[in-house]
Amino acid sequence: MHQLEVRASPGPFVVHHSGVACPDPPSGWRPDVANPSIYGPVQNPGQNHEAITCTYLRQRDSIQVTAEVALPSDLNPLDDFYYGCGSRHETWGAATRLYLVESRKSWSYAEFADPDREVPAGDVTAFETATRSLLQNVQPLAHECRINTTTPTTVRQVYLFAFELLLKAPDFDAFGGISSASAGNSQIPSASFTTVAGIAATTTFRVVSVAAPRTTLTITDSRGTHTVLLDFDPGVSFSHRPPTEVLRLNVRIARSDYAGCHVGSTGTVVLLSGLQSSTSSRVELNICGSTFRRGSERATVEIVPE
Numbered sequence: 001m002h003q004l005e006v007r008a009s010p011g012p013f014v015v016h017h018s019g020v021a022c023p024d025p026p027s028g029w030r031p032d033v034a035n036p037s038i039y040g041p042v043q044n045p046g047q048n049h050e051a052i053t054c055t056y057l058r059q060r061d062s063i064q065v066t067a068e069v070a071l072p073s074d075l076n077p078l079d080d081f082y083y084g085c086g087s088r089h090e091t092w093g094a095a096t097r098l099y100l101v102e103s104r105k106s107w108s109y110a111e112f113a114d115p116d117r118e119v120p121a122g123d124v125t126a127f128e129t130a131t132r133s134l135l136q137n138v139q140p141l142a143h144e145c146r147i148n149t150t151t152p153t154t155v156r157q158v159y160l161f162a163f164e165l166l167l168k169a170p171d172f173d174a175f176g177g178i179s180s181a182s183a184g185n186s187q188i189p190s191a192s193f194t195t196v197a198g199i200a201a202t203t204t205f206r207v208v209s210v211a212a213p214r215t216t217l218t219i220t221d222s223r224g225t226h227t228v229l230l231d232f233d234p235g236v237s238f239s240h241r242p243p244t245e246v247l248r249l250n251v252r253i254a255r256s257d258y259a260g261c262h263v264g265s266t267g268t269v270v271l272l273s274g275l276q277s278s279t280s281s282r283v284e285l286n287i288c289g290s291t292f293r294r295g296s297e298r299a300t301v302e303i304v305p306e
Contacts, residue, residue, distance in 0.1 A: 169295025
């Protein structure tokens, strides 16, 4: 998932939890406590651009200054973004009540509009300054202007994933997984992996990175309840052959009080997702010998493009 991280520009800024800095408000205005508002791949998986909005309030008036960037993951901003890498400029006018400026250095732009005539003439210059400041802050994060059309491109794709596993056997239960909800969004899984497709791409891709929380497996047997903590390492592969997807990842035991699982041991987890039916999901834990290869299995797997 893309983490927006804005570099500070000269002058005072209000910095918020997201890492994005909104310029100080014009005199007589105050920033919205929710600043900044962000809409991008985290909110809409698969999207290749991100909008950052700073809202300023005065009595009942509300004005938004918005910057938008085409992300480096966008293979061709010329096709789907349009703004940036030029000198396009919409000068403020009494009729249009729109100010827009695009970056000469990246695929990004910023604007503010006042169709309801809430901004007095004396504040227009201050809002123009805030618009340029926000653009200056976000443009280094956007897709660079140069687009290589002469050599093959190695395509990277980010996927989100989650799973849940329940194993039941005589005197043995095991339960664990990765949440299908992330902080701030109950619809987006909390883990991700990145694949690379070569020039002669097939339906199987190499996994080059994994971002996943430490995963807890709880084991209950005749001796009591035990905990095994797993970390994910880069690798191995992702196969997409509709209606089936198969993800293989490297795992390592980070902590364990179960006799059959030793700290530092490595193995793999295989997640199989049936695109047409959740009942065809499977989870294979190839670690700790035969510990997780027993009994009946109930599993859910979710794999979605970012």
